[in-house]
Amino acid sequence: MDNILEARGVTKRFHGVVAVNDVSFHLKRGEILGLIGPNGAGKTTLVSMVNGTLEPSGGDLVFEGRSMRGVPAYRRAHLGIGRTFQVMKPFPALSVLDNVLMGALFGANGGEHDIERAREQARECLEFVGLGARIAQRADALGGPERKRLELARALAMKPRLLLLDEVMAGLNNVEIEEVIEDIKKVRDHGISILVIEHVMKAIKSLSDRVFVLHHGEKIAEGTTAEVLRDPQVVEAYLGRRRQ
Numbered sequence: 347m348d349n350i351l352e353a354r355g356v357t358k359r360f361h362g363v364v365a366v367n368d369v370s371f372h373l374k375r376g377e378i379l380g381l382i383g384p385n386g387a388g389k390t391t392l393v394s395m396v397n398g399t400l401e402p403s404g405g406d407l408v409f410e411g412r413s414m415r416g417v418p419a420y421r422r423a424h425l426g427i428g429r430t431f432q433v434m435k436p437f438p439a440l441s442v443l444d445n446v447l448m449g450a451l452f453g454a455n456g457g458e459h460d461i462e463r464a465r466e467q468a469r470e471c472l473e474f475v476g477l478g479a480r481i482a483q484r485a486d487a488l489g490g491p492e493r494k495r496l497e498l499a500r501a502l503a504m505k506p507r508l509l510l511l512d513e514v515m516a517g518l519n520n521v522e523i524e525e526v527i528e529d530i531k532k533v534r535d536h537g538i539s540i541l542v543i544e545h546v547m548k549a550i551k552s553l554s555d556r557v558f559v560l561h562h563g564e565k566i567a568e569g570t571t572a573e574v575l576r577d578p579q580v581v582e583a584y585l586g587r588r589r590q
């Protein structure tokens with residue numbers, strides 16, 4: 347299986363802070379790769395460098411064999427990289443449908459230019475995430491868990507080949523978490539490769555083919571989920587701290 351994404355020694359500095367330090371990893375085509383680590387470990391920063399919201403201070407990200415250095419975020423979306431935002435970013439005054447329409451219009455291969463087809467695509471994605479009944483409402487009328495679903499629908503409407511999910515389950519109850527886990531499995535079954543950041547360990551366990559762990563910006567472990575979760579360094583850095 348070839349790699350859809352490779353990170354080669356990626357570093358991000360914010361003034362004095364090294365948020366991500368010389369991190370390398372790869373994501374195989376069709377794989378779900380989990381990314382875990384304590385708060386402030388650098389997970390969101392890493393994802394932002396993959397989709398182009400942030401430029402690395404050093405190292406390189408290679409998507410489908412092509413360096414992403416200097417490639418702006420909107421171009422990366424056209425190339426097939428979609429993401430959700432941990433801090434949800436809906437257009438509050440637009441309808442739920444129009445929010446997702448933005449994804450369809452500006453997604454892979456330059457987006458869908460036929461507005462009716464784009465709308466249909468947006469509707470399908472909203473049905474898929476269970477927001478089919480809310481399409482006419484303003485985005486700011488949605489509650490937190492529904493906004494998470496909106497993020498997912500918008501990212502899917504971009505028809506990505508690589509989907510970056512940044513804590514799409516935060517704030518959801520157990521039933522909702524199970525639903526989103528099933529949704530993500532279906533997305534993978536459509537051939538989409540996925541990087542999933544989650545604090546919800548149940549989700550990481552049931553979704554990830556492999557996992558890697560960031561701690562203070564550095565990769566401290568990687569392997570199968572079972573291997574990583576019994577790694578003493580990971581237990582101390584992440585699980586141990588969260589149990590206190």
Ligand SMILES: Nc1ncnc2c1ncn2[C@@H]1O[C@H](COP(=O)(O)OP(=O)(O)OP(=O)(O)O)[C@@H](O)[C@H]1O
Pocket residue numbers: 360363364365383384385386387388389390391392432
């Ligand atoms: N734009 C920024 N400017 C300055 N520092 C930043 C910026 N973004 C992130 N940081 C810092 O970089 C570090 C990594 O943050 P990041 O948000 O990537 O962590 P995270 O692993 O996603 O955490 P969480 O689990 O809380 O979402 C933190 O110390 C954070 O304060």
Ligand SMILES: [Mg+2]
Pocket residue numbers: 389390391432512
């Ligand atoms: Mg984060």
